[in-house]
Amino acid sequence: MHKVKLAAITCELPARSYENDDPVFAAVPDLSESWWQFWGVNRRGYFDPRNGENEFSLVVRAAERLLRSSDTAPDSVDMLICSASSPIMTDAGDVLPDLRGRLYPRMANVLSKQLGLSRALPLDSQMECASFLLNLRLAASMIRQGKAEKVLVVCSEYISNLLDFTSRTSTLFADGCAVALLTRGDDDSCDLLASAEHSDATFYEVATGRWRLPENPAGEARPRLYFSLFSDGQNKMASFVPTNVPIAMRRALEKAGLGSDEIDYFVFHQPAPFLVNAWAEGIGARPDQYQLTMGDTGVMISVSIPYTLMTGLREGKIRPGDRIVMAGAATGWGFAAQVWRLGEVLVC
Structure with missing residues (x-):
């Protein structure tokens, strides 16, 4: 059985951050100091589609940076595992430029095409807040069994698309994306x-x-x-x-x-x-x-x-x-x- 290495990781967050007193929360009632202290959130970022930010475009940016920085050729990636909690996909990049607001297909296939992962098996998975851990386990299992040598793990969250900005819960959540590269480990220095x-x-x-x-x-x-x-x-x-x-x-x-x-x-x-x-x-x-x-x-x-x-x-x-x-x-x-x-x- 092969060892598994967490080789690289990167994240991409929205360009703009919203403070607790931002007008975006003007219609939210009962935002007491005790609410902020209990939940501990001081600021959060939301994707701005007017500036080209969404669950797909920022993942492409992050994944391309990771592949480039780790000197990983796109056609050397064996598997791509993606998660996005929002059921609404808003972008398909250059693959299907006119496709907007879909429920499915999900992200993996269009992201694989956009990144040029010509040999990769694309897979979408879901465990909400624990999706990153689920995806790591799936990737590690494939590597451990010798069925893959390099796996990209992607999590992208466009939760602001689902927030009710008249509800206090809208103040808690934020958008962002993360990409990790798992590879076969060469020795006992690393493993799941x-x-x-x-x-x-x-x-x-x-x-x-x-x-x-x-x-x-x-x-x-x-x-x-x-x-x-x-x-x-x-x-x-x-x-x-x-x-x-x-x-x-x-x-x-x-x-x-x-x-x-x-x-x-x-x-x-x-x-x-x-x-x-x-x-x-x-x-x-x-x-x-x-x-x-x-x-x-x-x-x-x-x-x-x-x-x-x-x-x-x-x-x-x-x-x-x-x-x-x-x-x-x-x-x-x-x-x-x-x-x-x-x-x-x-x-x-």
Whole structure:
């Protein structure tokens, strides 16, 4: 069985960032100081289609940069795995320039064509906020079995397309994209050591995308597709999300034959400070072994984990040879954790 290397990673965020007092939130009621303190978001970015920003164009930019920086020929990529939580695809690039606002086909096929990945198997997957971890596991499985040598993993989130800007939940989320390259490892210096996942649909309805009117409709508002958080969603999430991610981490560590005290750094999904801190406490992580990134970026769904990983690498908090745990929760609800030993990772 082959080893797996996380070889390169990059992210692309919107050009414009919106502060908490921006007029875009003028129609949102009850934005108290306690709301901002609880969720920990100070600013967030939204794609601007007027400037050519969307879930496809920024991924193309990020992927081309990664391929170029890592000296990876497009026709050497064996597989492309893409995730995008929004069901609405708004762009197909030069492949189908007149195709707008589609539900399917999804992103992988048109992105593969746009990037010139002539040999790559294109695949779309979905696990909402944990999609990056799912895609890493799928890619690692193909590499480990010798069915692929190089796999591109893509997560792109155009969540602002689904936000109800009369609802407080619109202040939490943000757009962004991430691209990672996994390759066959040459030695024992790097590998995916273990992974664990489980699910519980008891609270399936807490966070969904559904057709509805705005929470505070003006004039003759019509139903449209909105992200929707259950009226008591904050308390519901607090009853099960803090405990389930540590369960996944402990299972992954047990599979890897490691204790939490043998882990150098933890990379968490970034839904809110109280959840991230609860996960860290639940696994015994010290404050210097993880970080909060949602304050400057908002909650970028599946992009939060790779962005936090990239930030840790760029700031030198994660170094070659480190053992790390990546973990998070996904609406529905799914919980995932992975244990990695990292080698040199190119951040571009």
